[in-house]
Amino acid sequence: MDAEDSKPVAEESVRGRLLVAAIALFNRKGYAPTTVREIVDAAGVTKPALYYYFGSKEGIYLAILQESLAYFEGELQVAMETEGSLRERLQRLAAKVYSLFRDHSEVVRLVHAVYYGPPQGAPAFNVHRLHELLVEAIKRLVERGIASGELRAGSVEDTTLALLGATNVCMELELAHPEMQVGETGLRRVLDVVFDGASPVVSRIGE
Amino acid sequence: MDAEDSKPVAEESVRGRLLVAAIALFNRKGYAPTTVREIVDAAGVTKPALYYYFGSKEGIYLAILQESLAYFEGELQVAMETEGSLRERLQRLAAKVYSLFRDHSEVVRLVHAVYYGPPQGAPAFNVHRLHELLVEAIKRLVERGIASGELRAGSVEDTTLALLGATNVCMELELAHPEMQVGETGLRRVLDVVFDGASPVVSRIGE
DNA sequence: GTCTATACAATGATAGAC
């Protein structure tokens, strides 16, 4: 898979080990209850090392979010450059988001908690940008699809939300029930429902 | 609206004031960073009062979740007893969930954080049951709709997730962007997309 | 750059009076 290049953090250095340890602990316990002592113990270093690299507990937390978001943004950009029908491109975009989520579910859980939940004592961080980036990506494809007739005429926003909802619900299901594997194929089927409709039809263009 | 009866907590008693204050603070700051001192100050009482009624910080947190979930479960039960076509009943169920969410967004945010996020130091609590209750409610209606031909034949689970996703995305949008008002009408339109499909059709039964 | 040892503030919880 040659995913070494795309790893958001390098695990070899002291700095990288601290990040990996902090991600795991923030993910499992949340920001506030995680102590600096736990992080440095898990990373096999001592406290001053963390303060040397990140300045504070807030510092390492912000570093995690910043570097992860930058990584996700980059991946999302390349995922937009695909060919095919709008329906296929929307399916691929959702699949890419989903696979990103699966490969980095620890950070996603953290971002999700920051995005929807109480700040839990963590410093403010604008994670909205990632969400808006995804919404804009879907919306742009939907707009082109409606214009070209590949998608049903109607509100761009509503169609965007329906597709985003299908993608989110699959990811959130795994977030809350890790044992319940929706999988790429499950996501595709749920999106098919949104494309084809839950109500019955007589005939449909392109079928 | 005569919603006084359905309030999950009474605000008059000392106990009720403590619950209201704790909900607001847990909602704004999260469980761990909220201190007992802050809660009692906001409620206008002193620390031993909280320990008298709830035994501990964990105790008041669990009381909030337990009483809120019992309330939501009851509301969901009555929301299931409606008449009309399956499509209309599913629309009404989603609208009811949405209005519950709007009237009690503080608790919902708390539940959401517990459900998807890290435990943030809070005691374990089975909030999954509420989610499963909603999923089961939708699923049961979808099953009947497919059996009666009112819904398109296909996977019950996939259709359920598509409808749940549309509902969730509208609530989550307001959770993260309180200024962005989707509203009951917005939710209805997004659900219409799921029912009617994002792809174009020539003709559809019942239109 | 990374360690040992420590300073200092804030927390959850309780004892005992009324």
Added chain:
DNA sequence: GTCTATCATTGTATAGAC
């Protein structure tokens, strides 16, 4: 039932050696 006063613990952060 509700208060005042207090305790033991634990947290983040730093000073200074190497």
